[in-house]
Amino acid sequence: MKVLVPVKRVIDYNVKARVKADGSGVDLANVKMSMNPFDEIAVEEAIRLKEKGAASEVVAVSIGVKQAAETLRTALAMGADRAILVVAADDLHTDIEPLAVAKILKAVVEAEQPGLVIAGKQAIDNDMNATGQMLAALLGWSQAAFASKLEIDGDAARVTREVDGGLQTIEVKLPAIVTADLRLNEPRYASLPNIMKAKKKPLDEKTAADYGVDVTPRLEIMSTREPEGRSAGIKVGSVDELVGKLKEAGVI
């Protein structure tokens, strides 16, 4: 079974996003970019399936600017076998909407015929949490979102999902889309020899037009602003003082 893993190049998890002065968006010029953390978890899960013999090949795909090739090299260094880059934007600040990404991924799925797609549940830039579910809809496949455990059993997958009330375990028919939550696994670091090897692994370059997908956004971004600030209050010196302040504030 082939496993397809979509990965996104996003602002690094440790970098604080800053809104551009003209309100046009978040400033990404000269900012450290990395693989979306949830996508790292997805790549790791796919590699583990291959190591267990449940998957035969892991294909990473990224849709965005050409610099996303670096993100794909990271996936290859972790252990993916090959990669597909779909260039869909020229400007670093262009975010391709999940619907357009899902349409491109649908075309990639039709060409590659994977038995399973593992995606990160959410990108930490637009916080949409949508691409996996949208891809499942377009393909007419089952979906298991927010996975914390994944087991392949013949032509089905048993997936434990993190939900508001706790955990839910479902069985989905394969092929299916699984989206990775935080506790599915702890992704490995790529070793230096594997980083070197990754440079020789195949990376195909395509464009959105190759798949006939229009990536024009449906949501026009009118403005981007900083949230209302919250300033530091006071430090209290003792529990008694804290209790007094909370009583004054009327919250206890």
Next chain:
Amino acid sequence: MAVLLLGEVTNGALNRDATGKAVAALKGLGDVTVLCAGASAQAAGEAAATIEGVARVLVAEDPLYGHRLAEPAAALLVGLAGDYDHIAAPATTDAKNIMPRVAALLDVMVIPDVSAVIDASTFERPIYAGNAIQTVKSSDAKKVMTIRVASFDAAGEGGPAPVEAIAAGDNPGLSAWLNDEVAQSDRPELTSAGRVVSGGRGVGSKEQFAIIEALADKLGAAVGASRAAVDSGYAPNDWQVGQTGKVVAPELYVAIGISGAIQHLAGMKDSKVIVAINKDEEAPIFQIADYGLVGDLFTTVPELTEKL
């Protein structure tokens, strides 16, 4: 303009707080019809009918909807979509699973986590873990969205609106429920609680989390946790507050042994009063706390519990 709102129904019961806040967010856009789906959903439908601003309630009772699987729920919504301009749900994990599927089936973009409704096409939503607020204008014929309920006021009592049973939709037959692991608790529900006490990595162990729980119980509060505490196994996943966990905005939020990573702040910084207890006086949580107490949580928290 007409709005179809998927009510949050779990095991036959309506989450009135989340559903009501979503109604409050949307009622300015037109008549709100609430859909309650479940293996049993009649009682939930009758509860939804008493939310102020609800014009009509549809009840779809079928075992197919008993476990909130995305495929049948999305098929049901898509079947009803023709009559509505807005199709929405409170931004729970169920809705985040279902609504993008609905949107893609309708060939429209989903608008997740709406925190303000500007007009029928224009909405605000937080991005980058709440470090920026974006205003987006949808050009789609139908708007499919989820509502960040912590950003809206609770709905009052109204109605009762008429309740109408509807037939179940198709069964896509793609997935099956196996089991739920749901902790039973007498504490308030985290996202609607008026007070929340949360513990972080500093609490140190699952056993020591009892200190956090004791304070919560004294305050009648819900218990929350940082990602670090959940990842370390100190607290269950459904307690996580933050960018990818729950978003809360209680009257009182007490953060204990939590450093205050931006991903955690994203889930609680709209709380009315924030208290931070941490031994590290440089912890970022103090930059947003109204009242900060620098000290050892293992002595200060039991003392606080005793003195309340």
